[in-house]
Amino acid sequence: MNPTSLAPSELAYVPFVSVDNMMKNVSAIGVETVMKGIADYIEEDFLRWESFDKKPRIPAHAPQGVIELMPTSDGKTFGFKYVNGHPDNIKDGRQTVTGFGVLSDLSTGYPLLFTEMTILTALRTAANSALAAKYLAPKSSKTMAIIGNGAQSDFQCLAFKTMLGITEIRAYDIDPDASVRLARNLATSGLNVTICKTAEDAIEGAQIITTVTADKKCATILTDNMVGPGVHINAVGGDCPGKTELHKDILLRSDIFVEFPDQTHIEGEFQQLPRDHPVTELWQVYAGQAAGRTSEHQITLFDSVGFAIEDFSALRYVRDMLPKTGYFEKLDLLADPDDPRDLFGMVLRAEAGRNGEAA
Amino acid sequence: MNPTSLAPSELAYVPFVSVDNMMKNVSAIGVETVMKGIADYIEEDFLRWESFDKKPRIPAHAPQGVIELMPTSDGKTFGFKYVNGHPDNIKDGRQTVTGFGVLSDLSTGYPLLFTEMTILTALRTAANSALAAKYLAPKSSKTMAIIGNGAQSDFQCLAFKTMLGITEIRAYDIDPDASVRLARNLATSGLNVTICKTAEDAIEGAQIITTVTADKKCATILTDNMVGPGVHINAVGGDCPGKTELHKDILLRSDIFVEFPDQTHIEGEFQQLPRDHPVTELWQVYAGQAAGRTSEHQITLFDSVGFAIEDFSALRYVRDMLPKTGYFEKLDLLADPDDPRDLFGMVLRAEAGRNGEAA
Structure with missing residues (x-):
C-alpha cells in the first residue's frame, strides 16, 4: 500500500x-x-x-x-x-x-x-462598544473615562481612538498597578493617558464613560450624582446575573440601548429594572428604525453584555x-x-x- | 527580549x-x-x-x-x-x-x-448498543442480523462479538456492495459473515436484529410478521424526527428501552407512539431499579438515538x-x-x- x-x-x-x-x-x-x-x-x-x-x-x-x-x-x-x-x-x-x-x-x-x-472576544467586544458609540456618543467626543483597567481596557481605548477620534484617556482602577499597566501598553498609541485617583476624578470632563470592572457582584462603580447630562455611558462590565456596575438611578435618567433585550435583562444593568422598562435595540438604530442620540443633554447608555451574533x-x-x-x-x-x-x-x-x- | x-x-x-x-x-x-x-x-x-x-x-x-x-x-x-x-x-x-x-x-x-x-461516535454508538444488549438480549445469543451495512455496521458487529459473544453475522443492505464491504472489513475478525439477499433472509435464526439504515425518512425496514418472539431488536438507524425504521406494530409487541424518553420521543422509533406509552429507561435497568429481559418469549427493543452522556x-x-x-x-x-x-x-x-x- x-x-x-x-x-x-x-x-x-x-x-x-x-x-x-x-x-x-x-x-x-x-x-x-x-x-x-x-x-x-x-x-x-x-x-x-x-x-x-x-x-x-x-x-x-x-x-x-x-x-x-x-x-x-x-x-x-x-x-x-x-x-x-x-x-x-x-x-x-x-x-x-x-x-x-x-x-x-x-x-x-x-x-x-x-x-x-x-x-478575538476582546477585539470584538471593543469593536462593538465603539460601533454603538458611533451612533450614541456626543459628536466630537475627545475624552473617555475608563473605569476598570483590566484585560479589556486597552482594546476599548484603541477602538474608541480609531473609530471615534478619542485622544484623551482618564483611567481609574481600584488597583493602581492596573492603570500603570494600561498607560504603559498605550504609551506609543498616540493616546494621552491620565491616571486618576478616584472614579469621580476620572469622569471629569469626559464625554464618554466606559465601565469595565470584573467583580462578580452588584457593585456601584458610578453613583447618580457623578453622571452629568450629555454623556454616553459604555457599560461593559455588568454581564451576568447578579453582576452590575451602575446605580439604578443612572439607568432611570438614561436612554438605554441593548443588543437583545431578553438576554440583557438577565445579564446586564437592565436586570435592575422591570422587563417592560423601555429600551432600544441597537440593530434598529443602525437600520434607521429607531433614534440614537437626539439631544445634547441626553444621557445615552449602552448596556453591553455580548451577543452571539x-x-x-x-x-x-x-x-x-x-x-x-x-x-x-x-x-x-x-x-x-x-x-x-x-x-x-x-x-x-x-x-x-x-x-x-x-x- | x-x-x-x-x-x-x-x-x-x-x-x-x-x-x-x-x-x-x-x-x-x-x-x-x-x-x-x-x-x-x-x-x-x-x-x-x-x-x-x-x-x-x-x-x-x-x-x-x-x-x-x-x-x-x-x-x-x-x-x-x-x-x-x-x-x-x-x-x-x-x-x-x-x-x-x-x-x-x-x-x-x-x-x-x-x-x-x-x-469516536461510531465507537461509542456500537459500545452503547452492546451494553444495552448485555441486559436485554437472550442469553447465549450467537447470531446477529444487521440490516443496513454502512459506516456504523462494522463497529456494531465487533462490539457485539466482544461484549456478547456473537459469532454469526447475517448482513443485508439494499446496496449489495455495502454488504461486500462489511464482509471484507470483518474477514479477519473471527466473525462468520453471511451476505443475505433480503431482510427476511437476514433475520432467519438471529437472536439479535440490528437495524442501522441511513435514509432520512420513515421507512419500514422490519414489518411485524418478520419478527418472532424472543428476539432483541437494536434499532440504531431511526434517530431524528421523521426518520424511523420499524413498523409501529412491532413497537406495540415489544418492551421498549430508551436512553432519555423526552429525546427518544422526538427522534426515535418512539415518535410513532403517544408520549405516555410505557418505556423503560436504561439507566434504571443498569441500576437494578427496573427489569431488563424477563422471559424467553419477550421481544426487547432498544430504541437508540444517542445521548449526550x-x-x-x-x-x-x-x-x-x-x-x-x-x-x-x-x-x-x-x-x-x-x-x-x-x-x-x-x-x-x-x-x-x-x-x-x-x-
Whole structure:
C-alpha cells in the first residue's frame, strides 16, 4: 500500500487559528484596523438582524464559574463560541475569560474555521462598544473615562481612538498597578493617558464613560450624582446575573440601548429594572428604525453584555482575513475515508499502512 | 527580549486528538478493547444518572441537514459534542455525520481535551448498543442480523462479538456492495459473515436484529410478521424526527428501552407512539431499579438515538487513554499571558519579540 494514499484529503482539514497565529494576524493587519473591520462586519450582520436564529446562551454552572455555548446561524452559516467565566482563575495564573469558536457551512455541516477566541472576544467586544458609540456618543467626543483597567481596557481605548477620534484617556482602577499597566501598553498609541485617583476624578470632563470592572457582584462603580447630562455611558462590565456596575438611578435618567433585550435583562444593568422598562435595540438604530442620540443633554447608555451574533461577525472576519495573511494551520479534524461509508475500513487501512511502514 | 519567554506556558495547551491520532490510538489499544472500555464508562455514568445536567440537543437546521450541539455536565466536568447530519453529503465524498468534542474542567472553565468525534461516535454508538444488549438480549445469543451495512455496521458487529459473544453475522443492505464491504472489513475478525439477499433472509435464526439504515425518512425496514418472539431488536438507524425504521406494530409487541424518553420521543422509533406509552429507561435497568429481559418469549427493543452522556463517557475514556498511548498533539488554544489581565500586553510583546527576531 502506498503510504501517500493515507494522507487525508483537503476535505478532512479545518483551518485553525492558534493564540500565536491570532497574535500574528493582529500584528500583521494592525489591532486598530482589525477592530474597525470587525465593527463593519457586526454592523452588516445587525442590519440583517431578522435573518438570524437568536438563541439564549446555554450555560453549565459550577460554584467557581460558568461555561457557556453561544450558537447562532443565518440559515447558511452556523457559528458558536465556547466561553467561560471564572473570576477566581486569576489567582492561579489563568484567564478569567477564555474562549474558542467555530464557523461552519450549514449546507454540509463541515466546519470552515476553528479559532481561539480569547483575544478575538476582546477585539470584538471593543469593536462593538465603539460601533454603538458611533451612533450614541456626543459628536466630537475627545475624552473617555475608563473605569476598570483590566484585560479589556486597552482594546476599548484603541477602538474608541480609531473609530471615534478619542485622544484623551482618564483611567481609574481600584488597583493602581492596573492603570500603570494600561498607560504603559498605550504609551506609543498616540493616546494621552491620565491616571486618576478616584472614579469621580476620572469622569471629569469626559464625554464618554466606559465601565469595565470584573467583580462578580452588584457593585456601584458610578453613583447618580457623578453622571452629568450629555454623556454616553459604555457599560461593559455588568454581564451576568447578579453582576452590575451602575446605580439604578443612572439607568432611570438614561436612554438605554441593548443588543437583545431578553438576554440583557438577565445579564446586564437592565436586570435592575422591570422587563417592560423601555429600551432600544441597537440593530434598529443602525437600520434607521429607531433614534440614537437626539439631544445634547441626553444621557445615552449602552448596556453591553455580548451577543452571539457579534461572535459570528468576528468569526466571519477572521475567515475572510486568513487567505490574506496565511497565519493559520490545518487541523486534521474530519474523518475522510475514500468511501464515506467505510469509516472502519479507514481505520484498518491506516493500521495496515503503518505496519507496512514499520516493516 | 528572550524569545523563549514568548513560548506559551503549559496552561495554554489543550490536548488534541486528530483523526490520524484517533486511528493510532484505536490501533494501539485494539478496536474491541476500546469499545469495551467505552461501554464500561457509559455504564458507570448511567449509574450516576441523577448527577448529570440533561439538556435537549441544540439544533441549527438547513434544508440539507442539521448541526447540533450536545452539552452535558456532572457538575465537575463539562462536555459537548458538535455533530452534523447531512444525508446528501455522501454524493460529494463527504461524511453524512461528522463530529468533534470537548471535555472541560468546570471548576476553571479550561478545556481538558479537544478531539475528533466521527470515529469516536461510531465507537461509542456500537459500545452503547452492546451494553444495552448485555441486559436485554437472550442469553447465549450467537447470531446477529444487521440490516443496513454502512459506516456504523462494522463497529456494531465487533462490539457485539466482544461484549456478547456473537459469532454469526447475517448482513443485508439494499446496496449489495455495502454488504461486500462489511464482509471484507470483518474477514479477519473471527466473525462468520453471511451476505443475505433480503431482510427476511437476514433475520432467519438471529437472536439479535440490528437495524442501522441511513435514509432520512420513515421507512419500514422490519414489518411485524418478520419478527418472532424472543428476539432483541437494536434499532440504531431511526434517530431524528421523521426518520424511523420499524413498523409501529412491532413497537406495540415489544418492551421498549430508551436512553432519555423526552429525546427518544422526538427522534426515535418512539415518535410513532403517544408520549405516555410505557418505556423503560436504561439507566434504571443498569441500576437494578427496573427489569431488563424477563422471559424467553419477550421481544426487547432498544430504541437508540444517542445521548449526550454517552459522548461525555467517550470523551472521559479518551482523556484517560491518552497518557498511556501518547497519541495526541498539544494545541495552543488558550491565551496565557504572564499577567492574566494583560491580554493586550501579550499581543504587544509577541510583536516586539518577532521584530527582535527578524532584526
